[in-house]
Amino acid sequence: MSRYLVDKAGRRLVFLAALVAILILLLIALFTFKEGLPAFLKIGFVKFIFGTKWSVAGGEFGILPFILASIYVTLGALLLSVPLGVSCAIFLAEVAPHRAREIVRPTVELLVGIPSVVYGLVGMLVVVPRMGDSLLAAIIVLTVMVLPTIISISEDSLRAVPHGYKEGALALGATHWQAIWHVMLPQARSGIATAVILGMGRAIGETMAMIMVIGNSIIIPTSPLSPARTLTGTLAMELGYASPGSLHWSALFATGVVLFILILALNSIAFIQRREGEG
Amino acid sequence: MCYNKDSLALGVAKIVKLFRLAIGVVLCLGLILSSGGLVQAQGLEGTIKLSGSTSLQPVTMKLAEAFGSEHPRVNISVSGGGSSVGIREVDEGMVDIGMSSRELTSDDPPLFIHPICRDGIAIIVNLRNPVGGLTREQVVRIYTGEITDWGEIGGEWEKITVISREEGSGTRACFDEKVMKERKIFPQSLVYNSNGIIRTKVAKDPKAIGYVSLGYVSGVKPVAIEGVEPTMDNCKSEDYPLVRRLLFVTHDEPGGVIKGFIDFCQGDAGQKIVAEAGYVTL
Numbered sequence: 001m002s003r004y005l006v007d008k009a010g011r012r013l014v015f016l017a018a019l020v021a022i023l024i025l026l027l028i029a030l031f032t033f034k035e036g037l038p039a040f041l042k043i044g045f046v047k048f049i050f051g052t053k054w055s056v057a058g059g060e061f062g063i064l065p066f067i068l069a070s071i072y073v074t075l076g077a078l079l080l081s082v083p084l085g086v087s088c089a090i091f092l093a094e095v096a097p098h099r100a101r102e103i104v105r106p107t108v109e110l111l112v113g114i115p116s117v118v119y120g121l122v123g124m125l126v127v128v129p130r131m132g133d134s135l136l137a138a139i140i141v142l143t144v145m146v147l148p149t150i151i152s153i154s155e156d157s158l159r160a161v162p163h164g165y166k167e168g169a170l171a172l173g174a175t176h177w178q179a180i181w182h183v184m185l186p187q188a189r190s191g192i193a194t195a196v197i198l199g200m201g202r203a204i205g206e207t208m209a210m211i212m213v214i215g216n217s218i219i220i221p222t223s224p225l226s227p228a229r230t231l232t233g234t235l236a237m238e239l240g241y242a243s244p245g246s247l248h249w250s251a252l253f254a255t256g257v258v259l260f261i262l263i264l265a266l267n268s269i270a271f272i273q274r275r276e277g278e279g
Numbered sequence: 280m281c282y283n284k285d286s287l288a289l290g291v292a293k294i295v296k297l298f299r300l301a302i303g304v305v306l307c308l309g310l311i312l313s314s315g316g317l318v319q320a321q322g323l324e325g326t327i328k329l330s331g332s333t334s335l336q337p338v339t340m341k342l343a344e345a346f347g348s349e350h351p352r353v354n355i356s357v358s359g360g361g362s363s364v365g366i367r368e369v370d371e372g373m374v375d376i377g378m379s380s381r382e383l384t385s386d387d388p389p390l391f392i393h394p395i396c397r398d399g400i401a402i403i404v405n406l407r408n409p410v411g412g413l414t415r416e417q418v419v420r421i422y423t424g425e426i427t428d429w430g431e432i433g434g435e436w437e438k439i440t441v442i443s444r445e446e447g448s449g450t451r452a453c454f455d456e457k458v459m460k461e462r463k464i465f466p467q468s469l470v471y472n473s474n475g476i477i478r479t480k481v482a483k484d485p486k487a488i489g490y491v492s493l494g495y496v497s498g499v500k501p502v503a504i505e506g507v508e509p510t511m512d513n514c515k516s517e518d519y520p521l522v523r524r525l526l527f528v529t530h531d532e533p534g535g536v537i538k539g540f541i542d543f544c545q546g547d548a549g550q551k552i553v554a555e556a557g558y559v560t561l
Contacts, residue, residue: 056446124476132440133469182558216470227469233338237472239449241363243386 029260036254040249047256051249054218056238061251063258065220069135070262071230074203076139077146084143085150086185090193092151093158094180105155111245112146114208120212121246133215136224141209144175146199154199158184159190190273201263207232231259281458324352325536331365331378332449333473334398334492336532339378342395342544345552349543353536358478362449365432366390369530370374375537377528380449390528393541396550397559399479399493399514400453401476405485410434412503415520418458424465429486441468442489443475450474453523454490457469490521494557514559 038049043061046164052060090110123141129139161184169179185192206228215227216237235252242249280553319396329339329433343355362367365377370388380398383390402418404410410433413421421439430436443464444451455464471477478488482498493501493509503508504520513519533541543549550560 124479125483128480132484133480155487210471212476216472217468220465227467229470237445237470238447239362241445243367245362 022173028125032253032256032260036250036257037154039250039254040246040257043251043254048251053221053225055227056241056248056268061254063251063255064216065230065232066229066231066234066255067258068232069214069221070204070232072135072228072261073138073214073230074144074200076135076224077142077203078196078200080097080143081146081150081199085147085195085199086154086192088147088151089154089158090180090185092155094176094184105152108148108151111144116145116206116209117212120209123209123213128213132225133213133227134225135214135221138210138214138228138230139224142203142206142212145206146211149199149202150195153195154160154188157188157195161193190276193273197266197273201266202258204266206233206236207236208224211236219248231241231255231262235259307496311526316346316513323350323536323539323545326354326356327376327537327540328356328358328374329365329376329378329527330358330360331376332362332473333359333396334380334450334494335378335427337424337494338396338525338558341552341556342549343540345548346540346543350536350539351538355419355540361447363447366528372530375529376541378532379436379526380523380526381452382526383528386501390530391532393527393533393545394524394561395527395544395561396525396553397522398518399509399512399527399559400457400523401487401492401493401496401509402479402490402504402521403499403501404488405481405497407485408434408498410502411500412416412506414505415458418459418504419462422459422464422468423462424467437486440480440484440487440543441465441500442480442487442492443470444477445470445472445546447476449523450490450492457523459519493559496557511554511559512555525558 034136041059048061048063049062049067050064052064053060053062054065078126088104092105096104119141123137127140160233165183165187166179174182189273211233212223212228214233216228216229216233217227217228218229235255238248240251242252283420286368288328304309327343329405334445341358344355347353347355359514362377362379362381365374365378365379366387368374369377369390377390382383383392408429410429415431417426417432421432422443426432427439428436429439443452469480469490471480474491474495477491478495478497478499481487490497493514494511503509507513509519509521514522522536527541527544529541544553545561554560
């Protein structure tokens with residue numbers, strides 16, 4: 001009887017923990033939406049999303065430049081980091097001798113732990129002097145930041161491919177490379193897709209390192225060498241100056257809502273992908 | 280395939296443990312040291328919290344340090360955030376004193392103003408830039424995007440990297456008011472949100488121009504405006520046009536330890552520290 005009670009209490013306890021996690025997310029979402037709603041109502045949804053001017057003094061709030069900048073840096077970083085990351089994962093999973101892997105893998109994982117302000121600083125002192133404050137500088141910094149995520153998840157999914165598949169391919173006369181390219185990679189596809197989408201989530205949310213290298217000009221970027229300002233950068237730079245309840249304040253939270261929806265959409269895609277991979 | 284992860288996790292756990300131990304030791308040491316200070320018979324004690332302008336932050340920290348060594352039982356914490364943050368937080372009662380590098384406007388809550396020092400805003404360029412002086416009109420035309428090349432104003436033919444502060448910053452407010460007047464800074468200008476970052480950017484980029492609080496001029500070249508160098512004397516006499524007051528603001532008429540600190544800052548000892556820190560005395 002008492003064993004039954006302990007079991008029940010334990011289940012309740014972990015359920016409660018799960019509930020708290022969901023509740024926190026829900027409350028954050030609720031708060032952001034509540035604060036952002038007045039901006040959507042006063043400015044108008046379309047004018048807010050597609051407006052190209054942002055001026056606090058002029059009372060104009062349009063976030064299209066920020067949305068575009070966030071999308072550009074995210075896509076740009078993925079364009080560089082996915083081929084590099086997947087190649088590195090293939091190396092680690094299939095090619096590297098055990099000793100090399102012992103060194104490379106922990107190094108890659110340590111990269112995750114470096115605070116983003118350090119990446120920003122290195123970007124500011126090393127990358128920016130070569131190309132100016134620009135989208136490209138931000139993309140390069142971001143590429144380095146999402147690489148570890150892409151490498152480690154891609155490697156795990158390559159290793160999760162059953163041995164028999166590769167051995168079967170080799171037995172049929174495929175070379176090692178053919179086995180990797182035609183058998184392993186297609187099998188690990190959904191895992192690699194998850195890696196890409198998680199990397200995307202990290203890229204779009206990155207703030208501090210971006211602020212330090214991207215120039216933060218409120219313009220629609222026209223070339224990779226053009227400066228720009230991201231959604232998160234705007235929030236971080238301006239929230240301190242907005243007085244609660246003002247239109248500026250509400251517009252910043254509405255920016256947060258847009259970011260929230262973007263990230264939610266990305267994570268949903270990741271979730272669906274993973275489910276498909278398992279099924 | 281998980282061995283590495285596990286050993287890494289173990290390593291991390293070890294580091295966390297060590298870190299906790301280190302914090303414990305530091306806290307104990309702190310307790311022992313601070314209890315030693317209790318013998319002091321000085322009258323003032325309490326805690327003062329300040330936040331606000333990053334232009335005022337460095338000098339305020341020095342003032343707090345000096346005040347703290349005279350009154351060991353006074354605890355002062357200084358954080359940044361920007362003038363508007365300081366004004367808001369003092370109004371909401373989150374801090375005792377707000378630091379503002381701009382004058383209060385009719386949009387701000389009614390607060391008590393205590394000028395602490397004055398500050399010049401230097402327009403800075405890279406050390407390698409041959410341009411040593413500009414007229415106000417030239418600065419305006421650079422920041423509106425009409426002049427885009429150093430060659431047009433006596434430098435080498437290279438595109439100007441224009442760096443500005445973000446809207447809401449006290450330094451930007453002063454620059455807007457005293458230099459730009461009714462003209463607007465063009466949107467292509469780069470925007471960075473601290474004096475320190477702008478100094479670093481200008482120090483690294485031979486084509487850059489920016490503006491920072493006078494206390495941050497090192498490793499970069501301040502340019503003369505209308506032939507007047509931003510020196511301490513020129514700022515004191517206000518011959519140099521870009522001078523502003525830096526303020527402490529309080530919610531109520533200050534008393535007790537807060538009054539003690541403000542009086543100290545405005546007094547001779549405080550003003551000496553102000554001058555040493557590179558700011559202009561009252």
